Amino acid sequence: MLFSRFKNHLPTPEEALKGRPEPDFTVPDRHTVLGNPLLGPYPEGLEVADFGLGCFWGAERKFWQAEGVWTTLVGYQGGHTPHPTYEEVCSGHTGHTEAVRVVYDPKVVSYMSLLKLFWESHDPTQGFRQGNDAGTQYRSALYTHSPAQQQAAEASRDAYQQVLNSSGYGAITTEILPADTRPFYPAEAYHQQYLDKNPAGYCGLGGTGVSCPVGVAKTDD
Template structure:
């Protein structure tokens, strides 16, 4: 965002070129959960990707959730391969700040993760989350399976109904297959940032409206 101009997503032709390999290495283990950040992950675990504003606070929401095995933050939904934080913040990569959540479906369902997602931010704000403005703060879900996609779409419909009844606007969350939207891990200092900096900035906040999905116990 420059001088109040409305943020606009770049086209693939307009996006920064990026690089064929990451510009940095990712830490081996989660500072809170102790598990590896990168895959391959143990058999039986599943992966979910969400964008809900500043990824520092968003990641903490999920690592504090029972049944989550590991989390890491990164950039997703854009065009530039292996972007840096500065490039993403320029608005010229098309990415949003995202959280990858690796979870145990025997302990927590994808629907329960969707409930955390919807209630942890305001999904009606477009290219913004609170005071954070830019295309990198947009709300997004990137499903890894058709089942996740169907659950995400259904949850969006259900939450829209209760948001409308509470006087809120239309949900702007994009739902696009993760296969078409690669996840690029962010720099080491961003990983578990609020564990390393407990008094650090957390720019996410929900609407205060409960999401009516994800309340059934996980299948086991």
């Protein structure tokens, strides 16, 4: 009973699993597609953005295919349990959602363009699920790394809500919070670039088919 309740309820810090001070696993050194390091510190001039849009296998592939992206890695974010495991996140007892960390060159691709890719690659109105994937770990989320990112994320949400309204969709449920309040914990090695290692693997992403009216032109962050 507790398990099913937490699949549709975000636990409080007191309810969440306690986690651990250090991860139980290591992360590979380099991206299997892009060839660059997964973990920082990253080269000067690059910027970081975090996105949650359902199962992180397909979500990561969306971003590593984008021009100007230097590296990507998947992990857990938005909850209370430090250094969780995949099984713990799937239990609903950590509060985390599946997330993709994107490291990109803002001289090549703007944050607004990445936001456009984010909004159009999933349905942000579904709450604690994405398609057939149900649970709090599949909720839509944006975790921002600067006031400029926060402002852009909120503005893009408001712009997309207008066109979704006219297309018959409901309210956007995307969580938008500063990343420094929601630490990112890398996922296990087998999750990193999963669809590169398993090209026929599961990808449950599906957008609304509604174009997002932001990020078309290159903009400054």
